[in-house]
Amino acid sequence: MAEISFPLPDLGEGLIEATVLEWLVSPGEQVERNQPLVEVETTKSAVELPSPQAGKVVRIHGGPGDKINVGEPLIVFEVPDNTAGIVGTVPKEEAPKRRVRLSAVLDED
Amino acid sequence: MSNSILESTSGESTAMSADKPVSVTVMSMQQALNRALDEVLAENPKAVIFGEDCGRLGGVFRITDGLQARHGAQRVFDTPLAESGILGMSVGLAMAGFHPIPEVQFDGFAYPAINQIVCQIARMNYRSRGTMPMPITLRVPSFGGIRAPEHHGESLEALFAHVPGLKVVSPSNPHEAYHLLKYAATRPDPVIFMEPKSRYWQKGEVDFAADGDAPTGSKVMREGRHLTLVAWGAMVSRCLQVAELAAEDGIDIEVLDLRWLKPIDAAGLAASVRKTRRAVVVHEAPLTSGLGAEVAQLITQSCFDTLKAPVERVTGFDVPYPSGDLEDEYIPNIDRILFGIQRVLEYKRG
Numbered sequence: 510m511a512e513i514s515f516p517l518p519d520l521g522e523g524l525i526e527a528t529v530l531e532w533l534v535s536p537g538e539q540v541e542r543n544q545p546l547v548e549v550e551t552t553k554s555a556v557e558l559p560s561p562q563a564g565k566v567v568r569i570h571g572g573p574g575d576k577i578n579v580g581e582p583l584i585v586f587e588v589p590d591n592t593a594g595i596v597g598t599v600p601k602e603e604a605p606k607r608r609v610r611l612s613a614v615l616d617e618d
Numbered sequence: 619m620s621n622s623i624l625e626s627t628s629g630e631s632t633a634m635s636a637d638k639p640v641s642v643t644v645m646s647m648q649q650a651l652n653r654a655l656d657e658v659l660a661e662n663p664k665a666v667i668f669g670e671d672c673g674r675l676g677g678v679f680r681i682t683d684g685l686q687a688r689h690g691a692q693r694v695f696d697t698p699l700a701e702s703g704i705l706g707m708s709v710g711l712a713m714a715g716f717h718p719i720p721e722v723q724f725d726g727f728a729y730p731a732i733n734q735i736v737c738q739i740a741r742m743n744y745r746s747r748g749t750m751p752m753p754i755t756l757r758v759p760s761f762g763g764i765r766a767p768e769h770h771g772e773s774l775e776a777l778f779a780h781v782p783g784l785k786v787v788s789p790s791n792p793h794e795a796y797h798l799l800k801y802a803a804t805r806p807d808p809v810i811f812m813e814p815k816s817r818y819w820q821k822g823e824v825d826f827a828a829d830g831d832a833p834t835g836s837k838v839m840r841e842g843r844h845l846t847l848v849a850w851g852a853m854v855s856r857c858l859q860v861a862e863l864a865a866e867d868g869i870d871i872e873v874l875d876l877r878w879l880k881p882i883d884a885a886g887l888a889a890s891v892r893k894t895r896r897a898v899v900v901h902e903a904p905l906t907s908g909l910g911a912e913v914a915q916l917i918t919q920s921c922f923d924t925l926k927a928p929v930e931r932v933t934g935f936d937v938p939y940p941s942g943d944l945e946d947e948y949i950p951n952i953d954r955i956l957f958g959i960q961r962v963l964e965y966k967r968g
Binding site: 596597598599600602605606607608609610611612613615 | 678724763764765766767770816819820844859860862863864867868869942952953956957959960963964
């Protein structure tokens, strides 16, 4: 398994920090891409941050009221090594299916 | 730093044959490519690997996993998100005597680097009267099949093959991936190495020794008498499935893995189709001016007198590569390939 850290992104217009209001996920939880992770408050507004990826939450940084600087770790995910960072999905290996049958009289000249 | 891609390889079985040791390992294409790159770095001190996320993360597909930890951040490193810069730096490194092995993270990201590839990499050796060879191995995770967004499923082989000075190759399974990459990374010329990303996770036997199995030209993956399916990359395994199904109908199909898309193995094509006298070429790229046209012409040139029917093409469509939900309608599927075969089988001379 590989760990992937997601730092607090710049939430717009050069903001340098945000305050954690409420975590919506907890360590050990499996999250999906775009699932809301945390509600944070900046000097402009309160926003929910969607998860950048699917994975298991390993660690969260900061509790309610704590300030986190942009670029500092916010949350760490654990993902299987061979799919870490992948865009798209691993194709399933399926038994071949057909609807077309071949018919031919082959002259073996 | 995790080396798990390499370490999770299932146990290497080293058996003794009659006269020499045979080393065959079952691994995924990811692992085979990773191992090939690891060996290239160990064997050639001038080899360097770089690209977006290639260093610390080990690549979005884990192909360079663990290589930075083993070979150092001077030889395996991350670049900015700027493909033109990645390939421009490759030109400079090659001029300075290095063997760059850059990665463009996805096929569609090669477009911003086309100027460096076509105007510099492909012709620097020609321009300099052979004094500035460009030993660059450009790895491009290619083709579709993983339900990814735009620019992540395209087939650029015809674009690259059209450029004088470039060589183009695509492996179809882990064994081919290991040997073709090791070979490509020792060439004095630029090679575009197109990795079929939908096959990265599929495991297969890799014979590391593979004596007598030249990494050049095409390769017959299944012998047959009635018709030759010509394919490369991810389409080879699909054609092998089609051949199994066709056998149920009494049709004996040969599957030719073209492997090298520039230069194309005209002699290998001729040898196969002279025997079967029928051919269908299958590719994911759009039909018009696709490599299938080149293959059809080469077959016609060498086998015109004995062909039973015109060469058929089963390909993607002349549209931008669709989003993931429509992928299965775009990539040649088993039924479309079977229809192509049927059209050839029932062709009657007028």
